[in-house]
Amino acid sequence: MIDTVYERVKSGTQISEAFAEFGTSIPRVYVASLMAGERSGNLETVLRRYVSYARMMSSIRRKTISAMLYPAILIGLAIVVVGIIVFRLVPAFSDFYASFGSELPWSTLAIVGISEFARDHWLLLLVGGLLAGYLLRLWLSRAGQRTRLDRAMLSLPVVGLFARKFATSQMARTLATLLGGGIPLVQALEVSASSVSNRHVARELDTVAQSVREGQSLAATMR
Numbered sequence: 418m419i420d421t422v423y424e425r426v427k428s429g430t431q432i433s434e435a436f437a438e439f440g441t442s443i444p445r446v447y448v449a450s451l452m453a454g455e456r457s458g459n460l461e462t463v464l465r466r467y468v469s470y471a472r473m474m475s476s477i478r479r480k481t482i483s484a485m486l487y488p489a490i491l492i493g494l495a496i497v498v499v500g501i502i503v504f505r506l507v508p509a510f511s512d513f514y515a516s517f518g519s520e521l522p523w524s525t526l527a528i529v530g531i532s533e534f535a536r537d538h539w540l541l542l543l544v545g546g547l548l549a550g551y552l553l554r555l556w557l558s559r560a561g562q563r564t565r566l567d568r569a570m571l572s573l574p575v576v577g578l579f580a581r582k583f584a585t586s587q588m589a590r591t592l593a594t595l596l597g598g599g600i601p602l603v604q605a606l607e608v609s610a611s612s613v614s615n616r617h618v619a620r621e622l623d624t625v626a627q628s629v630r631e632g633q634s635l636a637a638t639m640r
Contacts, residue, residue, distance in 0.1 A: 418442070431455055446470070446591055449608045453598030463598045470594040474587065481583045488575055507532035568617035584615040588622060603630045 418439060425435035433451035436443045450467040454460030511529045521529075535542065557563050571577045571584075591612045595605035606626035613619040628638040 432460075445608050445611045446594065449595055449600055449604070450598050453595065453600045457599045466594055466597060470590055473590055477583065477586050477590075481579055484579055485576065503532045503535050508536065564616040564620055567615045571615070571617065580615060584613050584618040587613045588618065602635065 422432065422435040425438070426432050433448055433455055436451060437448045447467060450463050451460070454463035457463065507528055511532070557566065567580075570580050573580075588609050591609040592605055595608055596602065600608070603626055606622060606629060610619045610622035610626065613622060625635070625638045629635055
C-alpha cells in the first residue's frame with residue numbers, strides 16, 4: 418500500500434487522495450488529517466496530532482475493555498455454577514428427596530424438572546443455541562438491524578453506561594483532532610460519524626452534521 422501511495426504521489430496525486438483510494442482499509446480520520454495538513458501546509462504537525470489521537474483512543478479502548486472484563490467474568494462463572502447445579506447437584510438431591518416419600522414444594526419440583534429436561538435433551542438445547550446464534554447473526558446482517566442493537570445496548574444497566582461514554586469519547590476526540598487540524602466543522606462531523614463504533618450514535622451524528630450544514634448551531638443540534 419505504501420509503495421502504491423509512493424507511486425501515486427510521485428505522479429502528482431495528493432497524499433490524502435492516494436490514501437483515500439484504499440477505502441475502508443485506511444481510517445477516514447487519517448485521510449482527513451492528511452487533507453488538513455495539506456491545506457495548512459503543516460503536514461508533520463497534523464500527523465503528530467493524529468498519532469496522539471490514535472494512542473489516546475487505544476488507551477480508552479483498553480480501559481473500556483478492562484472495565485467490562487469483571488462483569489463478563491462474573492457472568493461466565495455464574496453460567497458454569499448453574500451448569501454444575503443443573504447437571505450434578507440437582508439430580509443427586511432429587512434422589513434424596515424421592516426417598517422421603519412426601520410432596521415437594523412447587524419451586525423444588527420446577528428446579529428438578531428443569532434439571533431432568535436439560536440432562537435428557539442437552540443435544541437439542543445445544544443445537545437450538547447454535548441455531549439461535551446463526552439466526553441472530555443473519556438478523557444483524559440485514560440493513561439497520563445492527564443500528565437497532567447498538568441503540569438497545571445504550572439503554573442496558575452497566576454495559577450501556579460504558580458504551581455511551583466510549584462512543585462520546587470517540588466522537589469528541591475525533592472531532593477535536595479534525596478541528597484542530599483545520600477541517601471545517603460539517604466535514605469534521607461527517608468524518609467523526611464514520612469513526613464512532615456505535616452505529617446508532619454515528620447515525621445521530623450524521624443528523625447533527627446535516628442540521629449544522631443547514632445553519633443550526635452545534636450545541637442546539639446536539640441537545
